[in-house]
Amino acid sequence: MKLTTHVLDTAHGRPAAGLAITLTRLRDGVVLKTLRTNADGRADQPLLEGDDFAFGTYELSFAVGDYFRALGLSLPDPAFLDVVPIRFGISERKHYHVPLLVSPYSFSTYRGS
Numbered sequence: 089m090k091l092t093t094h095v096l097d098t099a100h101g102r103p104a105a106g107l108a109i110t111l112t113r114l115r116d117g118v119v120l121k122t123l124r125t126n127a128d129g130r131a132d133q134p135l136l137e138g139d140d141f142a143f144g145t146y147e148l149s150f151a152v153g154d155y156f157r158a159l160g161l162s163l164p165d166p167a168f169l170d171v172v173p174i175r176f177g178i179s180e181r182k183h184y185h186v187p188l189l190v191s192p193y194s195f196s197t198y199r200g201s
Contacts, residue, residue: 089141090134091184093148095125099156099191103129106158108151111135114175115144141178148174152190161192168193 091111095104104125111121120140123131136142153170156163172195178184185200 089181089183090137091141091146091178091186092131092134093186093188094128094130095150095188095190096129097155097191098189098194099161100159103127104152104155104188104190105129107155110149110151112147112149113144114147120146136178141181143178145175145177148176148186148188150174150188150190152192152195156192163192169195 097104153167
């Protein structure tokens, strides 16, 4: 059992490399992991696995405003999307994949495989 993610930049049609992500366990507010996506828009390692993989509610926070600013995009102040939070629950001993498809003005997610 593990939790993974990846981010696709739909504005440019490519993986979102270097995007900052924070994983928080909501039960107690503990930040479990902070990372940046690799060149493929993925985390280098699972966000949760082994003994750390536990039932509960979590939040992934994606720093999309910083990502698009670093690419040189001119965003309004404040940006329409700055940090995209995705709250989700883990209730089964199965693989959880939470991808993010994002542009400066929209995002979508789903439970992937």
